[in-house]
Amino acid sequence: NTTTNLDFEFEAHTNPVSDADRAVLLANPGFGKVFTDHMVVIKYSVEKGWHDAKVQPRGPIQVDPAMAVLHYAQEIFEGLKAYRTPDGAVTLFRADENARRFRESAERMAMAPLPEELFLQSIRELVKIDEKWIPEIEGGSLYLRPFMFASEVFLGVKPASEYLYMVIASPAGAYFKGGAPSVTLWVSEHYTRAAPGGTGAAKCGGNYAASLVAQKEAIGHGCDQVVFLDAVENRYVEELGGMNVMFVMDDGSIITPPLGGTILPGITRASLLTLAREQGIEVREERYSIDQWKADAQSGKLREAFACGTAAVLTPIGQVRGNGYEFMIGNGGPGIVTEKLRAELGGIQRGTVPDTHGWVERL
Ligand code: PLP
Ligand code: COI
DSSP states (O other): OOOOOOOOEEOOOSSOOOHHHHHHHHHSOTTTSOOOSEEEEEEEETTTEEEEEEEEEOOOOOOOTTBTHHHHOOEEEOOEEEEEOTTSOEEEESHHHHHHHHHHHHHHTTOOOOOHHHHHHHHHHHHHHHGGGSOOSTTOEEEEEEEEEEOOBOOSSSOOSEEEEEEEEEEEOOSSGGGOSSEEEEEOSSOOSOOTTSSTTSOBHHHHHHHHHHHHHHHHTTOSEEEEEOTTTSOBEEEESSOEEEEEETTSOEEEOOOSSSSOOOHHHHHHHHHHHHTTOOEEEOOOBHHHHHHHHHHTOEEEEEEEETTTEEEEEEEEEETTEEEEOTTSSOOHHHHHHHHHHHHHHTTSSOOSSSOEEEO
Protein backbone atom coordinates (compact mmCIF):
# COMPACT_ATOMS: atom_id res chain seq x y z
CA ASN A 1 0.00 0.00 0.00
CA THR A 2 1.53 3.29 -1.11
CA THR A 3 -1.13 5.70 0.21
CA THR A 4 0.64 8.68 1.68
CA ASN A 5 -2.26 11.12 2.04
CA LEU A 6 -5.77 10.43 3.23
CA ASP A 7 -8.71 12.75 3.58
CA PHE A 8 -9.51 13.04 7.26
CA GLU A 9 -13.11 12.91 8.34
CA PHE A 10 -13.86 15.40 11.10
CA GLU A 11 -16.20 14.90 13.98
CA ALA A 12 -15.99 17.77 16.45
CA HIS A 13 -16.65 17.13 20.12
CA THR A 14 -20.22 18.13 20.97
CA ASN A 15 -19.43 18.69 24.63
CA PRO A 16 -15.80 19.84 24.84
CA VAL A 17 -14.15 21.01 28.05
CA SER A 18 -15.27 24.59 28.81
CA ASP A 19 -12.85 27.50 28.50
CA ALA A 20 -13.00 28.03 32.28
CA ASP A 21 -12.29 24.37 33.11
CA ARG A 22 -9.52 24.22 30.54
CA ALA A 23 -7.86 27.30 32.02
CA VAL A 24 -7.75 25.56 35.42
CA LEU A 25 -6.30 22.38 33.91
CA LEU A 26 -3.68 24.31 31.93
CA ALA A 27 -2.44 26.26 34.95
CA ASN A 28 -0.73 23.15 36.32
CA PRO A 29 -0.95 20.25 33.87
CA GLY A 30 1.96 18.15 35.20
CA PHE A 31 2.76 15.37 32.73
CA GLY A 32 0.40 12.90 31.07
CA LYS A 33 -2.67 13.43 33.23
CA VAL A 34 -4.75 15.90 31.23
CA PHE A 35 -6.01 15.22 27.71
CA THR A 36 -7.44 17.35 24.93
CA ASP A 37 -10.89 17.02 23.38
CA HIS A 38 -9.96 15.08 20.23
CA MET A 39 -7.92 12.19 18.91
CA VAL A 40 -6.87 10.77 15.56
CA VAL A 41 -7.71 7.24 14.49
CA ILE A 42 -6.50 5.55 11.29
CA LYS A 43 -7.08 1.91 10.47
CA TYR A 44 -4.89 -0.53 8.63
CA SER A 45 -5.68 -3.91 7.17
CA VAL A 46 -3.71 -5.98 4.72
CA GLU A 47 -6.67 -5.86 2.31
CA LYS A 48 -7.42 -2.15 2.48
CA GLY A 49 -4.09 -0.62 3.49
CA TRP A 50 -4.40 2.60 5.52
CA HIS A 51 -7.98 3.81 5.53
CA ASP A 52 -10.73 5.54 7.54
CA ALA A 53 -8.65 8.47 8.82
CA LYS A 54 -10.60 10.39 11.44
CA VAL A 55 -10.27 13.24 13.88
CA GLN A 56 -12.95 12.53 16.44
CA PRO A 57 -13.90 13.21 20.07
CA ARG A 58 -11.41 11.63 22.45
CA GLY A 59 -12.89 8.65 24.21
CA PRO A 60 -12.67 4.94 24.99
CA ILE A 61 -12.25 2.39 22.23
CA GLN A 62 -13.62 -1.12 22.03
CA VAL A 63 -11.11 -3.85 22.65
CA ASP A 64 -11.81 -7.50 21.96
CA PRO A 65 -10.25 -9.81 24.57
CA ALA A 66 -8.44 -11.63 21.78
CA MET A 67 -6.95 -8.47 20.29
CA ALA A 68 -3.38 -9.45 19.42
CA VAL A 69 -1.68 -6.54 21.20
CA LEU A 70 -3.03 -7.76 24.55
CA HIS A 71 -1.21 -11.03 24.11
CA TYR A 72 1.98 -10.47 22.15
CA ALA A 73 2.52 -6.73 22.64
CA GLN A 74 2.92 -5.53 19.08
CA GLU A 75 2.80 -1.88 20.08
CA ILE A 76 4.90 1.19 19.31
CA PHE A 77 4.63 4.88 20.12
CA GLU A 78 6.20 8.28 19.68
CA GLY A 79 6.45 11.43 21.75
CA LEU A 80 6.77 14.97 20.40
CA LYS A 81 5.60 18.42 21.38
CA ALA A 82 3.79 21.41 19.91
CA TYR A 83 4.87 24.79 21.25
CA ARG A 84 3.38 28.27 21.29
CA THR A 85 5.67 31.07 20.11
CA PRO A 86 5.57 34.58 21.64
CA ASP A 87 3.85 35.85 18.47
CA GLY A 88 1.07 33.30 18.88
CA ALA A 89 2.10 30.76 16.26
CA VAL A 90 2.25 27.00 16.90
CA THR A 91 5.43 25.07 16.15
CA LEU A 92 6.45 21.45 15.78
CA PHE A 93 10.08 20.43 16.29
CA ARG A 94 11.59 17.86 13.89
CA ALA A 95 8.34 15.95 13.60
CA ASP A 96 9.74 14.36 10.43
CA GLU A 97 12.31 12.60 12.64
CA ASN A 98 9.53 11.17 14.81
CA ALA A 99 7.76 10.00 11.64
CA ARG A 100 10.91 8.23 10.51
CA ARG A 101 11.58 6.64 13.90
CA PHE A 102 7.95 5.50 14.07
CA ARG A 103 8.35 3.76 10.74
CA GLU A 104 11.60 2.15 11.88
CA SER A 105 9.98 0.99 15.13
CA ALA A 106 7.13 -0.53 13.10
CA GLU A 107 9.59 -2.38 10.90
CA ARG A 108 11.43 -3.79 13.93
CA MET A 109 8.15 -5.03 15.40
CA ALA A 110 6.99 -6.51 12.07
CA MET A 111 4.10 -4.03 11.98
CA ALA A 112 2.67 -2.16 8.99
CA PRO A 113 4.79 0.98 8.56
CA LEU A 114 2.71 4.15 8.57
CA PRO A 115 3.72 6.39 5.64
CA GLU A 116 5.72 9.26 7.13
CA GLU A 117 3.60 11.88 5.37
CA LEU A 118 0.47 10.39 6.94
CA PHE A 119 2.08 10.54 10.39
CA LEU A 120 2.86 14.23 9.85
CA GLN A 121 -0.60 14.94 8.49
CA SER A 122 -2.23 13.30 11.54
CA ILE A 123 -0.13 15.39 13.93
CA ARG A 124 -0.98 18.62 12.13
CA GLU A 125 -4.70 17.83 12.10
CA LEU A 126 -4.85 17.12 15.82
CA VAL A 127 -2.76 20.14 16.80
CA LYS A 128 -4.89 22.37 14.60
CA ILE A 129 -8.14 21.31 16.23
CA ASP A 130 -6.82 21.27 19.82
CA GLU A 131 -4.20 24.05 19.77
CA LYS A 132 -6.03 25.97 22.50
CA TRP A 133 -4.75 23.22 24.82
CA ILE A 134 -1.14 24.42 24.61
CA PRO A 135 -0.42 25.70 28.13
CA GLU A 136 0.91 29.25 28.29
CA ILE A 137 2.92 28.53 31.45
CA GLU A 138 6.74 28.65 31.50
CA GLY A 139 8.05 25.53 29.79
CA GLY A 140 4.55 24.48 28.75
CA SER A 141 3.83 22.46 25.61
CA LEU A 142 1.31 20.11 24.10
CA TYR A 143 2.74 16.60 24.28
CA LEU A 144 1.63 14.48 21.32
CA ARG A 145 1.45 10.75 21.64
CA PRO A 146 1.09 8.86 18.35
CA PHE A 147 0.86 5.11 18.87
CA MET A 148 -0.06 1.98 16.98
CA PHE A 149 -1.01 -1.53 18.00
CA ALA A 150 -2.03 -4.88 16.58
CA SER A 151 -5.83 -4.83 16.54
CA GLU A 152 -6.42 -8.14 14.83
CA VAL A 153 -8.58 -10.57 16.80
CA PHE A 154 -6.48 -13.70 16.60
CA LEU A 155 -4.35 -15.72 19.02
CA GLY A 156 -1.83 -17.08 16.55
CA VAL A 157 1.71 -15.82 17.07
CA LYS A 158 2.47 -13.92 13.86
CA PRO A 159 2.60 -10.32 12.67
CA ALA A 160 -0.98 -9.05 12.83
CA SER A 161 -2.90 -8.26 9.65
CA GLU A 162 -4.77 -5.31 11.24
CA TYR A 163 -3.51 -2.27 13.12
CA LEU A 164 -4.94 0.81 14.70
CA TYR A 165 -2.93 4.02 14.65
CA MET A 166 -4.00 6.78 17.02
CA VAL A 167 -2.79 10.15 18.25
CA ILE A 168 -3.77 11.69 21.55
CA ALA A 169 -2.55 14.98 22.99
CA SER A 170 -1.77 16.00 26.54
CA PRO A 171 -0.86 19.46 27.80
CA ALA A 172 2.43 19.22 29.68
CA GLY A 173 4.48 21.13 32.19
CA ALA A 174 7.59 19.64 33.80
CA TYR A 175 8.05 15.85 33.56
CA PHE A 176 9.66 15.53 36.97
CA LYS A 177 7.51 16.39 39.95
CA GLY A 178 7.81 19.97 41.08
CA GLY A 179 9.99 20.79 38.06
CA ALA A 180 12.97 19.44 40.02
CA PRO A 181 16.17 21.49 39.44
CA SER A 182 18.09 18.21 39.26
CA VAL A 183 17.35 14.51 39.55
CA THR A 184 18.92 11.58 41.36
CA LEU A 185 19.62 8.38 39.45
CA TRP A 186 19.71 4.77 40.53
CA VAL A 187 22.17 2.48 38.77
CA SER A 188 20.48 -0.81 38.09
CA GLU A 189 22.93 -3.65 38.56
CA HIS A 190 20.48 -6.46 38.26
CA TYR A 191 18.26 -5.41 35.37
CA THR A 192 19.24 -4.43 31.86
CA ARG A 193 17.08 -2.62 29.34
CA ALA A 194 18.09 -4.06 26.00
CA ALA A 195 20.59 -6.55 24.59
CA PRO A 196 22.32 -6.51 21.20
CA GLY A 197 19.87 -7.73 18.59
CA GLY A 198 16.92 -6.85 20.80
CA THR A 199 14.40 -4.03 20.56
CA GLY A 200 16.34 -1.31 22.39
CA ALA A 201 16.36 1.11 19.45
CA ALA A 202 12.62 0.74 18.81
CA LYS A 203 10.09 2.80 20.71
CA CYS A 204 7.91 -0.14 21.65
CA GLY A 205 5.81 -0.42 24.78
CA GLY A 206 7.56 -3.64 25.75
CA ASN A 207 10.83 -1.80 26.40
CA TYR A 208 9.07 0.36 28.96
CA ALA A 209 7.23 -2.57 30.54
CA ALA A 210 10.59 -4.27 31.03
CA SER A 211 12.08 -1.13 32.58
CA LEU A 212 9.44 -0.66 35.25
CA VAL A 213 10.76 -3.09 37.82
CA ALA A 214 14.10 -1.28 37.69
CA GLN A 215 12.36 2.07 37.86
CA LYS A 216 10.47 0.81 40.91
CA GLU A 217 13.77 -0.18 42.47
CA ALA A 218 15.04 3.35 41.78
CA ILE A 219 12.03 4.94 43.48
CA GLY A 220 12.52 2.53 46.39
CA HIS A 221 16.03 3.93 46.83
CA GLY A 222 14.71 7.48 46.82
CA CYS A 223 15.81 8.13 43.23
CA ASP A 224 13.90 9.71 40.33
CA GLN A 225 15.07 7.56 37.42
CA VAL A 226 16.93 4.39 36.69
CA VAL A 227 20.10 4.37 34.61
CA PHE A 228 20.74 1.17 32.67
CA LEU A 229 24.12 -0.38 31.98
CA ASP A 230 24.94 -2.47 28.93
CA ALA A 231 23.62 -6.02 28.88
CA VAL A 232 26.91 -7.68 27.88
CA GLU A 233 29.47 -6.38 30.38
CA ASN A 234 27.17 -4.64 32.83
CA ARG A 235 29.61 -1.72 32.86
CA TYR A 236 28.81 0.88 30.25
CA VAL A 237 26.15 3.52 30.73
CA GLU A 238 23.38 3.19 28.16
CA GLU A 239 20.47 5.48 28.95
CA LEU A 240 17.76 6.18 31.50
CA GLY A 241 14.31 4.62 31.60
CA GLY A 242 12.95 7.34 29.32
CA MET A 243 15.83 9.62 28.37
CA ASN A 244 19.31 9.70 26.88
CA VAL A 245 22.25 10.86 28.96
CA MET A 246 25.18 13.25 28.39
CA PHE A 247 28.33 14.07 30.34
CA VAL A 248 30.14 17.42 30.35
CA MET A 249 33.86 17.17 31.14
CA ASP A 250 36.22 19.74 32.67
CA ASP A 251 37.80 20.47 29.26
CA GLY A 252 34.36 21.48 28.00
CA SER A 253 33.86 18.36 25.87
CA ILE A 254 30.69 16.27 25.91
CA ILE A 255 30.52 12.49 26.05
CA THR A 256 27.38 10.51 25.27
CA PRO A 257 26.86 6.76 24.77
CA PRO A 258 26.98 5.77 21.09
CA LEU A 259 23.92 4.46 19.25
CA GLY A 260 24.37 0.81 18.64
CA GLY A 261 20.92 -0.71 18.59
CA THR A 262 20.49 -0.97 22.34
CA ILE A 263 19.49 2.61 23.12
CA LEU A 264 16.78 4.83 21.71
CA PRO A 265 18.17 7.22 19.06
CA GLY A 266 16.81 10.35 20.74
CA ILE A 267 15.89 13.33 18.61
CA THR A 268 16.81 15.62 21.50
CA ARG A 269 20.15 13.81 21.71
CA ALA A 270 20.84 14.25 17.99
CA SER A 271 19.80 17.93 18.07
CA LEU A 272 22.01 18.70 21.07
CA LEU A 273 25.01 17.02 19.44
CA THR A 274 24.53 19.21 16.37
CA LEU A 275 24.14 22.39 18.44
CA ALA A 276 27.14 21.56 20.62
CA ARG A 277 29.39 20.84 17.63
CA GLU A 278 28.37 24.12 16.01
CA GLN A 279 29.42 25.94 19.17
CA GLY A 280 32.86 24.39 18.88
CA ILE A 281 32.25 21.94 21.69
CA GLU A 282 34.03 18.64 21.18
CA VAL A 283 31.46 15.86 21.23
CA ARG A 284 32.41 12.24 21.65
CA GLU A 285 29.95 9.43 21.12
CA GLU A 286 31.79 6.79 23.07
CA ARG A 287 31.26 4.26 25.78
CA TYR A 288 31.48 5.55 29.33
CA SER A 289 31.58 3.10 32.21
CA ILE A 290 29.96 3.46 35.59
CA ASP A 291 33.41 3.18 37.22
CA GLN A 292 34.71 6.01 35.07
CA TRP A 293 31.66 8.07 35.91
CA LYS A 294 32.26 7.54 39.62
CA ALA A 295 35.97 8.38 39.33
CA ASP A 296 35.43 11.45 37.15
CA ALA A 297 32.71 12.81 39.42
CA GLN A 298 34.95 12.38 42.45
CA SER A 299 38.03 13.90 40.82
CA GLY A 300 36.11 16.81 39.35
CA LYS A 301 36.93 15.78 35.78
CA LEU A 302 33.21 15.45 35.23
CA ARG A 303 31.55 18.83 35.63
CA GLU A 304 27.94 18.20 34.62
CA ALA A 305 25.64 15.39 33.56
CA PHE A 306 22.13 15.65 32.23
CA ALA A 307 19.23 13.59 30.98
CA CYS A 308 17.67 14.61 27.67
CA GLY A 309 14.49 13.74 25.86
CA THR A 310 11.23 15.18 24.66
CA ALA A 311 9.40 14.73 27.96
CA ALA A 312 12.35 15.53 30.22
CA VAL A 313 13.82 18.26 27.96
CA LEU A 314 17.27 18.73 29.60
CA THR A 315 17.27 17.75 33.24
CA PRO A 316 20.48 18.04 35.28
CA ILE A 317 21.63 14.91 37.11
CA GLY A 318 22.60 15.92 40.63
CA GLN A 319 23.38 12.61 42.28
CA VAL A 320 23.93 8.99 41.39
CA ARG A 321 23.35 6.03 43.68
CA GLY A 322 24.05 2.36 43.29
CA ASN A 323 24.52 -0.70 45.43
CA GLY A 324 26.77 0.54 48.25
CA TYR A 325 27.85 3.84 46.71
CA GLU A 326 26.65 7.34 46.07
CA PHE A 327 28.27 10.31 44.40
CA MET A 328 27.42 13.88 43.52
CA ILE A 329 28.02 15.66 40.23
CA GLY A 330 29.42 19.19 40.45
CA ASN A 331 27.53 20.98 43.18
CA GLY A 332 24.44 18.83 42.59
CA GLY A 333 22.62 21.56 40.72
CA PRO A 334 22.29 22.73 37.10
CA GLY A 335 25.60 23.38 35.29
CA ILE A 336 26.50 26.12 32.85
CA VAL A 337 26.73 23.99 29.71
CA THR A 338 23.47 22.19 30.50
CA GLU A 339 21.68 25.50 31.00
CA LYS A 340 23.12 27.00 27.83
CA LEU A 341 22.08 24.05 25.68
CA ARG A 342 18.66 23.95 27.28
CA ALA A 343 18.10 27.64 26.57
CA GLU A 344 19.24 27.31 22.97
CA LEU A 345 17.19 24.20 22.17
CA GLY A 346 14.12 25.58 23.95
CA GLY A 347 14.52 28.90 22.13
CA ILE A 348 14.62 27.19 18.74
CA GLN A 349 11.56 25.09 19.60
CA ARG A 350 9.62 28.12 20.81
CA GLY A 351 10.68 30.46 18.01
CA THR A 352 12.80 32.84 20.09
CA VAL A 353 16.14 31.62 18.70
CA PRO A 354 16.57 31.52 14.88
CA ASP A 355 16.05 28.08 13.38
CA THR A 356 19.04 27.70 11.11
CA HIS A 357 18.54 23.96 10.52
CA GLY A 358 14.99 23.82 9.20
CA TRP A 359 13.94 21.94 12.34
CA VAL A 360 10.86 23.96 13.12
CA GLU A 361 7.53 23.84 11.31
CA ARG A 362 5.08 26.66 11.93
CA LEU A 363 1.49 25.51 11.67
N1 PLP B 1 15.43 7.12 25.53
C1 PLP B 1 14.23 6.63 25.87
C2 PLP B 1 14.17 5.27 26.45
C3 PLP B 1 13.07 7.41 25.68
O1 PLP B 1 11.88 6.94 26.03
C4 PLP B 1 13.20 8.70 25.13
C5 PLP B 1 12.02 9.54 24.93
O2 PLP B 1 11.41 9.52 23.92
C6 PLP B 1 14.48 9.16 24.78
C7 PLP B 1 15.56 8.35 24.99
C8 PLP B 1 14.67 10.49 24.16
O3 PLP B 1 14.19 10.55 22.84
P1 PLP B 1 13.67 11.89 22.21
O4 PLP B 1 14.73 12.89 22.44
O5 PLP B 1 13.49 11.59 20.77
O6 PLP B 1 12.42 12.25 22.90
C1 COI C 1 9.27 10.99 25.63
O1 COI C 1 10.12 11.76 26.04
O2 COI C 1 8.51 11.28 24.70
C2 COI C 1 9.12 9.66 26.20
O3 COI C 1 8.61 8.81 25.59
C3 COI C 1 9.61 9.44 27.54
C4 COI C 1 8.57 8.89 28.45
C5 COI C 1 9.24 8.64 29.76
C6 COI C 1 7.41 9.80 28.61
